[in-house]
Amino acid sequence: MPLSPPEQAPEVLAVEGLRITVNGGRTEAVRDVSFTVRAGESVGLVGESGSGKTLTCRSVLGVLPPGCAVAEGTARLGDTELTALDRRGWERLRGQRLGAVFQDPASYLNPSLTVGRQLAEPLRVRQGLSRSEARERAVQLLGAVGLHQPEEVFHRYPFELSGGMLQRVLIATAVAGDPELLVADEATTALDTVVQAEVLDLLAQLRAERGLALLLVSHDLAVVAEVCDRILVFYAGEVVEDGPTEQVLAAPAHPYTEALLRVASIGDWGRRELAVIPGRPPEAGEAPTGCRFADRCEYAAPQCRSDQPVPLRPAGEGRRTRCVRADDLALAGTGREEVTA
Amino acid sequence: MSAALPARIARAPKPLAQGLLTTATVFLLASVLTFGLGALSSANPGAAVLGDTATPADIARMNHQFGLDRPLPVQFLSWLGHALHGDLGRSWFTTVPVAQSVWQALPVDLSVAGLALLMAVLLGGAGGIAAALSNGGKVDRAVTAVCAVLGTLPAFVIAIGLIAVVSVQLGALPSGGYVPFGQDPVQWLRFSLLPAFALSLEAAAGIARQLRTSLVGALRENYVTGASMRGLSSRRVLFGHVLRNAAGPALTVLGMSVPMLIGGAVVTERIFNLPGIAQLALQAAQEHDVPVIQGTLLVTTSVVLIANLAVNAGLAALNPAARRGRRGAAASGDPVAISIPEGATA
Amino acid sequence: MRTLRNTLRVPVARGALAVLLLVALLAVFGGQLAPQDPLAQDTAHVLQGPSGAHLLGTDYLGRDVLSRLLSGTGLSVAGALEAVGAALVLGIVPGLASLWLGRVFEWTALRAVDALMALPFTLFAIAAVGVLGNGLHQAMLALGVLLAPLFFRVTRAAALGLRQVPYVEAAELMGASRSWVLRRHIWSKVLPTVAVTTAQALATSLLTVTSLTFLGLGVQPPAPTWGGMLASDLGFLAQQPWAPVLPGVLIMLTVGALHLLADALRDGGAADAVRPVRAAATAPVREEKADAAVAA
Numbered sequence: 014m015p016l017s018p019p020e021q022a023p024e025v026l027a028v029e030g031l032r033i034t035v036n037g038g039r040t041e042a043v044r045d046v047s048f049t050v051r052a053g054e055s056v057g058l059v060g061e062s063g064s065g066k067t068l069t070c071r072s073v074l075g076v077l078p079p080g081c082a083v084a085e086g087t088a089r090l091g092d093t094e095l096t097a098l099d100r101r102g103w104e105r106l107r108g109q110r111l112g113a114v115f116q117d118p119a120s121y122l123n124p125s126l127t128v129g130r131q132l133a134e135p136l137r138v139r140q141g142l143s144r145s146e147a148r149e150r151a152v153q154l155l156g157a158v159g160l161h162q163p164e165e166v167f168h169r170y171p172f173e174l175s176g177g178m179l180q181r182v183l184i185a186t187a188v189a190g191d192p193e194l195l196v197a198d199e200a201t202t203a204l205d206t207v208v209q210a211e212v213l214d215l216l217a218q219l220r221a222e223r224g225l226a227l228l229l230v231s232h233d234l235a236v237v238a239e240v241c242d243r244i245l246v247f248y249a250g251e252v253v254e255d256g257p258t259e260q261v262l263a264a265p266a267h268p269y270t271e272a273l274l275r276v277a278s279i280g281d282w283g284r285r286e287l288a289v290i291p292g293r294p295p296e297a298g299e300a301p302t303g304c305r306f307a308d309r310c311e312y313a314a315p316q317c318r319s320d321q322p323v324p325l326r327p328a329g330e331g332r333r334t335r336c337v338r339a340d341d342l343a344l345a346g347t348g349r350e351e352v353t354a
Numbered sequence: 355m356s357a358a359l360p361a362r363i364a365r366a367p368k369p370l371a372q373g374l375l376t377t378a379t380v381f382l383l384a385s386v387l388t389f390g391l392g393a394l395s396s397a398n399p400g401a402a403v404l405g406d407t408a409t410p411a412d413i414a415r416m417n418h419q420f421g422l423d424r425p426l427p428v429q430f431l432s433w434l435g436h437a438l439h440g441d442l443g444r445s446w447f448t449t450v451p452v453a454q455s456v457w458q459a460l461p462v463d464l465s466v467a468g469l470a471l472l473m474a475v476l477l478g479g480a481g482g483i484a485a486a487l488s489n490g491g492k493v494d495r496a497v498t499a500v501c502a503v504l505g506t507l508p509a510f511v512i513a514i515g516l517i518a519v520v521s522v523q524l525g526a527l528p529s530g531g532y533v534p535f536g537q538d539p540v541q542w543l544r545f546s547l548l549p550a551f552a553l554s555l556e557a558a559a560g561i562a563r564q565l566r567t568s569l570v571g572a573l574r575e576n577y578v579t580g581a582s583m584r585g586l587s588s589r590r591v592l593f594g595h596v597l598r599n600a601a602g603p604a605l606t607v608l609g610m611s612v613p614m615l616i617g618g619a620v621v622t623e624r625i626f627n628l629p630g631i632a633q634l635a636l637q638a639a640q641e642h643d644v645p646v647i648q649g650t651l652l653v654t655t656s657v658v659l660i661a662n663l664a665v666n667a668g669l670a671a672l673n674p675a676a677r678r679g680r681r682g683a684a685a686s687g688d689p690v691a692i693s694i695p696e697g698a699t700a
Numbered sequence: 701m702r703t704l705r706n707t708l709r710v711p712v713a714r715g716a717l718a719v720l721l722l723v724a725l726l727a728v729f730g731g732q733l734a735p736q737d738p739l740a741q742d743t744a745h746v747l748q749g750p751s752g753a754h755l756l757g758t759d760y761l762g763r764d765v766l767s768r769l770l771s772g773t774g775l776s777v778a779g780a781l782e783a784v785g786a787a788l789v790l791g792i793v794p795g796l797a798s799l800w801l802g803r804v805f806e807w808t809a810l811r812a813v814d815a816l817m818a819l820p821f822t823l824f825a826i827a828a829v830g831v832l833g834n835g836l837h838q839a840m841l842a843l844g845v846l847l848a849p850l851f852f853r854v855t856r857a858a859a860l861g862l863r864q865v866p867y868v869e870a871a872e873l874m875g876a877s878r879s880w881v882l883r884r885h886i887w888s889k890v891l892p893t894v895a896v897t898t899a900q901a902l903a904t905s906l907l908t909v910t911s912l913t914f915l916g917l918g919v920q921p922p923a924p925t926w927g928g929m930l931a932s933d934l935g936f937l938a939q940q941p942w943a944p945v946l947p948g949v950l951i952m953l954t955v956g957a958l959h960l961l962a963d964a965l966r967d968g969g970a971a972d973a974v975r976p977v978r979a980a981a982t983a984p985v986r987e988e989k990a991d992a993a994v995a996a
Contacts, residue, residue, distance in 0.1 A: 076579050100588060108585020121580030123595050125674050134594070135584040170674045186584050376814070383815035391824075391842075395831040506956035508907045510914060511948040514934055518941045613820045620822045621911045625934065635823055636915060639830025647827045651819070658818045 025193045025226040026050040031086035033068050040298035043250045055227035057237030060247030070230045075103045108135050112187030116199035118179035122171040128182045129167030154185040177208035198230045246270050249294050249305040256332035263346040266334035268310045271344040388651045389430045392644045399446040442649035452649035462630040466546050467615040473554035482565025504559035510621040513552035530627035549626040557611035564607045568600035609665030613658045713964035719957040727777035734767035738924045747939050768924035776909050776926050779840050783905040786844025791851025813849040829917045836918035847901050858893045899962035903955045
């Protein structure tokens, strides 16, 4: 179960009114995203591919794909404004205050250098360790992420290690500089379930040991539910629901979250049908005005299709929703009998 | 929790030994071709050397001295055997040992070709990197255009142009001649600069083009993001990581340009009046001096083969997969490599 | 043919073809088009600039430069064609044969190709002239032998890729004869690749012919050639620094057009078939391994 963070721990990451455009500014892909991650807290961004969760996380890392840009809003890491950083500013930040882990770890490591060298290089360059100190520290880190025989692994090339081992290596590189925030973008997606569980355990363990804040991005609600204190559900470039994990799972405040829960079949649904959400999410820039989920929503009412964007509004203690009918609906969460309005 | 280490690093199948074997085979075949070409000669060296007044008996005796009355396979084996011991026979006309002439000419070629190679790497490397970094921009288009022009301009036209401008018009550098490096390095450089530059441009264009292509590809790779996420500066990422992975194809192009620089430089040597192997071969060709022709061909081929070996060694050094005997796995991020499950949690 | 049609849609390709057509016309009719006798000397008017009588001026013996350029085209082009013709035959036939004639032939052919590729072009052509007598035919035949590996590799790689394509496999399994498979399936796919290589090889051999004639090999001196003109211009750079520009530009145009045509052909349909070849060219060691794997 997720750890509860100290209530008023300092904010590590604060994202405010973020808007991201693609196609060189012509299309809006993400709008009105605001959230905070406090020290020791873990926050999960969940949604289908194209929902904007990865763009949001990439903008925090400063690695938006070509043609994509932050058009509005701010993102602060501690007291550093990320959206205003130049190349050198990012270089100072990454590896030291900001670490990242991605899907397909093999591709994020240089295939022609040993993993040890890649782990030790920033230690020498950024932390000024000597060659032997860096080596020692690297081996220590490899051990700390649960790799057996770290001295052996140190001399291995990426292609000589399994996917799970590579993800551990990547985690080691990400936490090598003792960052305040660790971003994990679909970090367990390509792994098989057993390894996935191990890597998630490792992330939870590192968070507890080092007190780092974790921003986890995944399309898999089950993964996010296992690790995160707080969940943000993305749909068509917007945050549609935000709240503490347990509450969101138990009683979703947005029909899309309910549908996701049904698809993910978390908990014990009496009838486990093959659940799908009808229709497809709108393409970036082609979302309907009003509620963007309305066309696929079984609870859609005329007031959902207004010509104004639906605002994200409070829905109880520490919770927000973008559903117009949130107050009228009693949506089904996990472990409950299905209740419809 | 733990992750057990797979004990499955394949033992490397001695790529160096394999390369040497292939090279030896190729050398043998090339020597057969070289000798065979000589054997096709209809020249009658005895008659040519002794002149019109010689009697048939004298000519026969002379040809016997040259060993030309023996069966061809015997001649070949004897020729190759001597060649492997550094004896390439004697010129039919000057009776100077071929090895001696070649030995005098070879340093000229090697030093000029070496300088040309250096220039090609510097020019091509800088051009390729600049083009890749400005991918699609002005610099990229300029480099691409220059490379396209250089690809169609033969080295000797460039050489003539250089002489016309640098030597004749500006009088900056000599238009021809040579001073050995050991004798006077500065003079050597003055005489070598123009021919080396003329020779280097085509190779430089090839390297720039290849490097641009592979760099543009490599810069899109995830490991570039990975490296910069570790906090490495973009310069460090480029030179320490990307260039290393993108250098392979450019190195191959470099290797392929070695024969062009050493043996294909005949015209350039002639234009700049360099006393190199090609000049030696040219003179021998005009005199139908078969031993000299064969000797120059064999030595040039050997130099090319050695250069190829060096390039392959360089490629192997760049590619850890090949070094550990797993072909191409590193390049493709071979999913087959990810076959060993992690150990159970402890 | 589809490739040809695709290629002709590209304006660059049409331009390149037009240039080559012009060169071909010059090669055939250049002698007749020449306004004056290319060999006629006029010692009173040597090294003159362009004038009404001599549109491109005169050389060091007072010969008309334009006439020499025009009548020199034929020899260079004929030489290049001869070399590429020889290379086509010597490359394609063993290239295809190496896939079907068993491992011994395959191994020998591959090693022979390696050996030929290690021999330096121009030097070998010079050696051939030296050994076989001073004629362009000898040199071009030698050049053809050296260019053959290009076609060998290209044909082999294209056919190798195709042999594993399901429909060819299916045809073989259904009992189609080898020659039928060859004609019906492989040939049509190999041809575009061969066209690309032919354009490249023509450019290479044209340059080699020019080199040889520059050195005075292959032709007797008074006969005009592009290379020979460059060589004689070299001696008078102080008086006529612009003189080498004329043959130089002609060479550049022709070679450039061939390169552009090769690129256009590649883009116009040969791309799929060419790709494995380029990979092979950049990674000779790996190609060898792939061959071995297929042979096994």
